Amino acid sequence: MRLAVRRLDPAARLPVRAHDDDAGYDLHALEALELAPGARALVRTGIAIELPLRHAGLVLARSGLAARHGIALVNAPGLIDGGYRGELKVLLLNTDRQAPFSVAPGDRIAQLMVVPVAAPDVIEVGELAAGTRGEAGFGSSGG
Secondary structure, three states: OOOEEEEOOOOOOOOEOOOOOOOOEEEEOOOOEEEOOOOEEEEEEEEEEEOOOOEEEEEEOOHHHHHHHOEEEOOOOEEEOOOOOOEEEEEEEEOOOOOOEEEOOOOEEEEEEEEEOOOOOOOOOOOOOOOOOOOOOOOOOOO
């Protein structure tokens, strides 16, 4: 299996895994920016990808940025459909109420996880099979 990556800008960095057993590939910022407290920004990566057949990409937050600086993704996880060929962009949110956050070119800003996609046939039914929880929802498991 392969992940085809096209640089849209010569300064763009390819996605990389820090360790062989990491699930996610680090995505890097193409340009510098500063996020004011509470601000969000669409950050360019300068790359486009071609996902393997029957796979999707999930763009996830980096836990270190979240823990140290309050940086989150507005639409976490971001979903990249298999047919998308445009530039990957990351929608960052600075949840810190006081400190701005600076992004430099090349900074790791998110991670990309490539996952298989199941595409079951959708069928309408009159009744659903019984489940162990029935219709119990939010908070029903005691947490």
